[in-house]
Amino acid sequence: MKLFEYRGKELFEKHDISVPKGKLVKNEKDFSGLNFPFVLKAQVPIGGRGKAGGIKSVENLKDAKENFSQIMGMNIRGYTVHKVLAEEKVDIEKELYLSITLDRSKRMPLIMISGEGGMDIESVPDEKIFKEWVNPLIGIQSFNIRSVVSKLKLEKEEGKGVAKVISKIYKLFREYDCELVEINPLIISKDGKVMALDSKININDDALYRHPDIEPELVELTPLEKDAKNKGIAFIQLDGNIGVIANGAGLTMATLDALTHFKGYGGVFLDLGGTDDPEKVKQAFELMKKAKPKVIFLNLFGGITRCDTVAKGVKAVITKEGIDCPVITRIKGCNEDIAKDILKDAGLITAATLQDAAQKSSELAGGA
Amino acid sequence: MAIFVDDKTKVVVQGATGHQGVFHIGEMLDFGTKVVAGVTPGKAGQEVHGVPIFNDVKDAVDETSANTTLVLVPARFAKDAVFEALDAGIRTVVVITENIPFHDAMEFVHYAKYKGAVLVGPNSPGIASPGKSKVGILPGGIFLKGNVGVASRSGTLTYEIVNSLSEKGMGQSTCVGLGGDPITGTSFIGALDAFEKDKETKAVVLVGEIGGASEEEAAEHIIKNIDKPVFAFIAGRTAPPGKRMGHAGAIIARGKGTAASKIKAFEKANVKVAKFPTDIADLVEKHD
Numbered sequence: 224m225k226l227f228e229y230r231g232k233e234l235f236e237k238h239d240i241s242v243p244k245g246k247l248v249k250n251e252k253d254f255s256g257l258n259f260p261f262v263l264k265a266q267v268p269i270g271g272r273g274k275a276g277g278i279k280s281v282e283n284l285k286d287a288k289e290n291f292s293q294i295m296g297m298n299i300r301g302y303t304v305h306k307v308l309a310e311e312k313v314d315i316e317k318e319l320y321l322s323i324t325l326d327r328s329k330r331m332p333l334i335m336i337s338g339e340g341g342m343d344i345e346s347v348p349d350e351k352i353f354k355e356w357v358n359p360l361i362g363i364q365s366f367n368i369r370s371v372v373s374k375l376k377l378e379k380e381e382g383k384g385v386a387k388v389i390s391k392i393y394k395l396f397r398e399y400d401c402e403l404v405e406i407n408p409l410i411i412s413k414d415g416k417v418m419a420l421d422s423k424i425n426i427n428d429d430a431l432y433r434h435p436d437i438e439p440e441l442v443e444l445t446p447l448e449k450d451a452k453n454k455g456i457a458f459i460q461l462d463g464n465i466g467v468i469a470n471g472a473g474l475t476m477a478t479l480d481a482l483t484h485f486k487g488y489g490g491v492f493l494d495l496g497g498t499d500d501p502e503k504v505k506q507a508f509e510l511m512k513k514a515k516p517k518v519i520f521l522n523l524f525g526g527i528t529r530c531d532t533v534a535k536g537v538k539a540v541i542t543k544e545g546i547d548c549p550v551i552t553r554i555k556g557c558n559e560d561i562a563k564d565i566l567k568d569a570g571l572i573t574a575a576t577l578q579d580a581a582q583k584s585s586e587l588a589g590g591a
Numbered sequence: 592m593a594i595f596v597d598d599k600t601k602v603v604v605q606g607a608t609g610h611q612g613v614f615h616i617g618e619m620l621d622f623g624t625k626v627v628a629g630v631t632p633g634k635a636g637q638e639v640h641g642v643p644i645f646n647d648v649k650d651a652v653d654e655t656s657a658n659t660t661l662v663l664v665p666a667r668f669a670k671d672a673v674f675e676a677l678d679a680g681i682r683t684v685v686v687i688t689e690n691i692p693f694h695d696a697m698e699f700v701h702y703a704k705y706k707g708a709v710l711v712g713p714n715s716p717g718i719a720s721p722g723k724s725k726v727g728i729l730p731g732g733i734f735l736k737g738n739v740g741v742a743s744r745s746g747t748l749t750y751e752i753v754n755s756l757s758e759k760g761m762g763q764s765t766c767v768g769l770g771g772d773p774i775t776g777t778s779f780i781g782a783l784d785a786f787e788k789d790k791e792t793k794a795v796v797l798v799g800e801i802g803g804a805s806e807e808e809a810a811e812h813i814i815k816n817i818d819k820p821v822f823a824f825i826a827g828r829t830a831p832p833g834k835r836m837g838h839a840g841a842i843i844a845r846g847k848g849t850a851a852s853k854i855k856a857f858e859k860a861n862v863k864v865a866k867f868p869t870d871i872a873d874l875v876e877k878h879d
Contacts, residue, residue: 258598277619290686324835325693325697325773325774326806327773327774327802327803328778328803328808329695330700331701343843358701359694359697359698360701398639400692400694427693427694429690429692430690433667433692457837458836459836460833462831463836471745471746471747471748472745472800472836472838473743473744473745473746473771473798473826473839474745475836476748476801476826476827476836477748477824477867477868478836479830480826480827480829480850483829486864488829492836494837496788497728497747524748524754526730526732526746527618529732532603554755555751556750576869577868578867586601
């Protein structure tokens with residue numbers, strides 16, 4: 224779960240990492256108590272908001288009011304701005320980049336730091352990013368921190384300040400089960416303070432249960448995706464018009480790929496998982512219907528899951544509630560023959576192979 | 592031979608008395624697996640399909656000489672279960688549990704490494720060596736004894752591929768489900784090295800997907816260290832960036848981990864990549 228900048232900064236403050244003086248502003252009255260000049264920042268869970276006009280520097284109250292009303296409600300790459308953070312401006316001496324993320328290959332937390340702060344880290348050349356890995360069983364040691372800080376060529380006091388921040392964000396990274404903690408830029412102010420001007424924190428969804436203080440916010444999901452998440456169904460909305468239901472994430476992805484081969488495009492990724500529970504199957508079909516695909520493509524491989532049980536669930540939903548788009552099915556594995564008979568009986572199209580089913584679905588959806 | 596599990600494998604099941612545990616102990620016994628013990632705290636003295644249940648892994652190991660564990664416990668207890676097994680001297684750990692916080696996985700994966708044990712998973716369907724042993728929840732009926740080694744990041748898709756190999760008469764030496772999480776104990780490289788050494792394995796099939804760089808690393812490794820023929824399938828060619836495609840590990844993050852990058856790396860390593868999952872069997876057959 225990605226945290227909004229202001230919530231990330233709340234965690235920074237809790238971990239004794241300095242951030243500029245600021246507050247969330249809901250209306251113009253909230254500007255009181257802040258000194259000009261300050262910065263208005265749209266709170267959206269996505270990068271590139273500066274370029275989109277979501278960050279504005281303001282010099283006086285008139286300026287602030289104008290810009291605030293522009294930013295509030297603005298659409299930034301699909302996200303509507305509902306919250307604006309106002310922060311006092313800081314005089315910047317140096318801008319750094321600092322992050323801790325998960326290195327999947329080494330299975331270790333990876334610290335990355337660079338003297339080229341403030342810009343997209345993707346555009347910083349590799350030789351200007353300094354990296355250090357931390358053994359999760361041992362935890363961060365002074366040598367880990369020294370090895371990266373020494374490469375930055377900072378003044379002695381500045382280096383000490385940055386070292387402290389690294390140690391604190393490592394603690395935060397581990398304590399809050401983070402996938403990413405990024406500060407870009409981490410600045411050194413003209414008066415020598417080390418401060419986080421931005422925050423990007425992403426917390427591992429699987430660990431949210433042990434962080435009751437982090438209020439879940441499903442801002443990145445569509446309403447149907449939220450509904451599915453609450454029901455425990457893996458459901459992702461995509462750009463195409465074919466609704467794919469399969470069992471297993473890999474098989475569902477492979478089904479979407481097969482469609483694309485025949486110029487058909489998936490509109491929904493729905494992974495039934497290992498279930499053949501009729502109630503889950505029913506919920507899955509109901510969600511799929513709400514997404515209004517032009518064609519539904521059901522691709523099942525029965526291993527432990529029995530194809531006939533799933534088929535019975537599908538038939539029950541369709542005979543009871545009807546369905547207003549063609550359903551193409553491809554069934555393979557445990558009890559496939561019984562399952563095919565059940566589905567034919569329910570008026571669904573059964574295809575022999577994945578390719579046939581993908582081609583047929585794509586044609587009906589207006590592709591191939 | 593086979594890799595990771597064979598006829599010398601003696602399995603203890605952690606989380607043996609739950610619905611999943613009872614069902615899969617039965618399935619494993621049917622497959623011929625030596626399931627020697629189950630562990631559920633507080634349930635010592637009970638039996639599941641004739642398999643004795645112990646309170647902890649140490650007791651189970653002392654009584655039965657179990658050397659492999661199948662971890663089926665709920666996600667929030669998984670870290671404890673794995674540490675317990677490793678401290679009791681277990682040499683092969685197979686973690687089926689899904690949705691384990693990855694910080695926990697990071698810790699137990701490193702501990703397994705420190706202990707010199709093999710850890711497969713988390714979020715793995717398990718390992719099957721047809722004719723010898725199955726440690727996991729893979730459906731027994733799809734397998735055929737033979738010479739193809741399979742290593743995969745997904746479950747059902749692997750069953751599909753294994754099934755199509757078996758239908759064409761190409762059996763498997765071992766099928767390893769590496770797991771769909773961002774952090775797994777064994778990656779393609781670990782499986783490839785084991786298959787390369789295994790006399791029974793003549794060809795290797797890798798089933799990858801978007802996210803991370805383990806396919807790219809495997810491709811580099813194949814160029815340098817693997818002589819046996821390798822075939823691959825990659826799921827997620829059409830997955831949009833930034834979306835987690837069902838598996839926790841299946842995400843194109845910051846432009847990295849695309850299927851295109853993985854396919855390119857494999858092709859450079861002379862690994863044939865199938866377009867459709869069921870085409871893998873044709874590729875392997877033609878090679879023979």
